[in-house]
Amino acid sequence: MFKKILIANRGEIACRVMKTAKKMGIKTVAVYSDADREALHVQMADEAVHIGPPPSAQSYLLIDKIVQACVDTGAEAVHPGYGFLSENQAFQKALAEKGITFIGPDAHAIYAMGDKIESKKLAKEAGVSTVPGYMGVIKDSAEAVKIAEEIGFPVMIKASAGGGGKGMRLAWNAKEAADGFTSATNEARASFGDDRVFVEKFIEQPRHIEIQVLSDGENCLYVGERECSIQRRHQKVIEEAPSPFLDEATRKAMGEQAVALSKAVNYRSAGTVEFIVDANRNFYFLEMNTRLQVEHPVTELVTGLDLVEWMIRIAAGEKLTVQQSDIKLNGWALESRIYAEDPYRNFLPSTGRLVRYLPPAESDTVRVDTGVYDGGEISMFYDPMIAKLCTYGATRDEAIAHMRRALDEFYIRGVSHNIPFLASLMSKQRFVDGRLTTNFIAEEYPDGFSADDLPADDPTVLVAVAAVINRLHADRAAMVSGQLAGHGMEIRTDWVVRLNDEYTPVHVERAADGEHYEVTIDGTAYGVVSDWTFGEPLFRGTVKGEEVTVQVDALGTGFRLFHNGAQAVAVVYTPRGADLARVMPKKEPPDLSKFLLSPMPGLLVSVAVAEGQDVKSGETLAVVEAMKMENVLKAEQDGTVKKIHAQPGASLSVDQIIIEFE
Known part of the structure; x- marks a missing residue:
């Protein structure tokens, strides 16, 4: 077994890996940027190595610096967590050249499954059901429109190297396909350094259900499924295990296809095969994530397995001691992602200091995975996740009841957060009944989230x-x-x-x-x-x-x-x-209708209008980047630009004036 491992990540997942490593008696090394100098994962580690400035491209994505940190500290292996370099073939190869073990699959599996275009071709060859689409690289927006029209709208445009909802656009017509291609390409280039995108048919009324696999290279198991249909902007919000939709026959069929695909690439480690499932339980391969999933805790809660521990043991050369017949799904688990975002302002990111951070106490029914602490800071440079709140119950209703109580107990001040939205989701009868699709949020909140959507209270x-x-x-x-x-x-x-x-x-x-x-x-x-x-x-x-x-x-x-x-x-x-x-008079709020205000702290990427220009409702005015996402600000009504108050490249604070209208 390894004596020391480095975690090439930050935040809650770095802390999560460290917990298991310490339980196993393994020393840990953290890496950190300037922005994370006092982060929780740095405090938890036995050693910490500084690797650069706050932007990911200058720190957490630098292969050379992380490999050197392993050499300098004597780390024998690296756990990549999720995101960053977790599915980077070059990173795995660079570690191998130095004799450092990558806690995950080998470079071949990472390449074959990490590339969405190649993975779909392999899946088809392995007999896995796939979604109709065009798997080639698309050169420009005109070709994207042509391909979309051939497949038939609606279509999904996706970054080949994508993940986490980035570089994805849904198009219902030719204009949306052209615009979506441009946006997805730009976002993919900024997030992954790879601007390739592909197009596939969008399955309507779909469920997103994924199969957890665990393989030592010889024995490959499917460890149940996770329902991940509650999504916003293609980003998962609530996950659960098992799925309230699958029957045993479908679960077995999906599991066996996931295992077949894993064996096709000689997979070794924990991984996840994601499927889109329609209303008739027909399922289609979406992608394989060759890493630990954000939502892995719900699988751990219903199976009793520590997936991180098994990743480490398999990487160290150990064999699985469990067989497929040993995998039992006991009870029910839910995960709510607590984000630093304002649900009342279209979920715009919120950054700043956590003036108070008091999560609910952990117990047999409550688990909190986090990378922050009371007095810590939510940085504008990284994902705005505060914590993953998981609850467990003997039944789904029990797990929901525990989640509602835990959300009430989760005390966060200093930044906006999405707990009101999560509480609203938990109260929806359609959610309680398990009638879920990936369109759930769009259908239940057609006009966005507001205070009116909160559960009726006595x-x-x-x-x-x-x-x-x-x-x-x-x-x-x-x-x-x-x-x-x-x-x-x-x-x-x-x-x-x-x-x-x-x-x-x-x-x-x-x-x-x-x-x-x-x-x-x-x-x-x-x-x-x-x-x-x-x-x-x-x-x-x-x-x-x-x-x-x-x-x-x-x-x-x-x-x-x-x-x-x-x-x-x-x-x-x-x-x-x-x-x-x-009888006291009420103070009326000021009229801000003549201003375009920055809805979040972030970088002003571009201004699309000029002083004196007439603009129409719906026209793009500016683009603000925050939390690695581009946010397009559009005119709410017709008007004339009087003055531009901020120039591209400016660092904006929330509610800062960008444009003033006549």
Whole structure:
């Protein structure tokens, strides 16, 4: 077994690999850029080597520097994680030349499966069902349109070296095919250094289901499947194992085809064969990822296998000690990807410091894989993932219930995050029923995500919590020493809670046991039991006999409460104070309709208009790059450009003015 390995990655996956390595008694080496000098994976490693400036192309993608780091530290093997160099044939070869083991498949398998065009040809030869399409390299947008028309719309344009949803565009007509080819090519060149794209038929009403394979070169197993259909912009959002859609016959057929493809390239390591599955359970090969998948924890939770450990053991020359008959799927697991993005602003990336980061406690039913910490920073240079929140239950309903509770407990401040959106997804009846397709988000949120999409909540829960928190403050104030006799703080029992703009009279009494409270709302008394104390961010307890977790932030004279994905501002008044508050004038927000504001921090790549130019609704105005993704900003209405406030190459802050209109 190896004594020391280097992890050629960063963030949560680097930390994940280190956990298993340390469990196995293997020392670890981290690599880091300037932006990651104080990152969690650097702190967890036994050694750390600096490899360059923040941009990936100048650090985590530099093969020579990472190989040299192995030589300098005496690392015998490298685990590449996912992304970066994990499927780079040249990296595997460079390590081999120095006698360093690559914890993954060999260069032949990486090349054959890492290239989407070549992998589809091989899959067809191996008898694996494939999607109709054109597998050759396309030279320009005109050829892309011609090919798309021959296949028949809709088509998917994909980067050959792509992954993670980058370099992918869906086209329903010739114009979208031409534009999609240009965008996909540019994005692929920027993300992978390879601008080749191909075109294939887009399967409507599809499910994205992948098979986990594990092979030591002789014994090749399929380790169940993962349902990854809940996607946004081709990026997975929620994954689960097993799939609520597959029957045993389809699972076996998909597994056997995945094994056949793996054997065709003499695969050794953990890998994933991805399929598109239609409504009739017909399945078609999509791609093979010759690496560890982001969503591997759900497979680990339902099988009890440590996939990272097996990757390391196989790379060290050990043989699998399990057979296909040993693989059993027990219970159900879900994974929610927690991202630093603002779901209320079309999921635009959010960067900055994690002022507070308190994930839910890990247990038999909750697992958190993360690469950040309280006070750490979400950098603009890398993927905006904060953590992967996984829950396990004996049934799918149990796993969903645990996920809802864990999302309530996940406390993040300092950056925007997508937890409200995840909470909304979990509440959708269609999701609960398991009626999923890759179009799920587009169909359930046709106008984008808004506060109206959050699950309906019983307002009396937050009213009762606000009333009890206020009463606790009043009780504490009454206990302050030195108050003059007859002039001490009066403990009121009648109050009015304003939750957002709704006013609710409440009566609050200390319960008979002297420890908890009874809140009367509209003539009905509710018991509130909690050991919450001042300053705690989470109010845990029971309201009306039901367990609740409410996040609490102090806000001036009131509180901001978060529950079930929603947030509400609560202010508690005396009855007279409530009467006065009702007649207070409201400040109107400023009119920003004449400005194009940067919706995110990022780099202004281009400005497509000039001062004095007339623009039409839907016309491209500018392109901003953030988190390795290009974001095209378009005009919302007709107008005339008055002034350009920012030039290409400028580093923009959120809401910075780019263009002003007449």
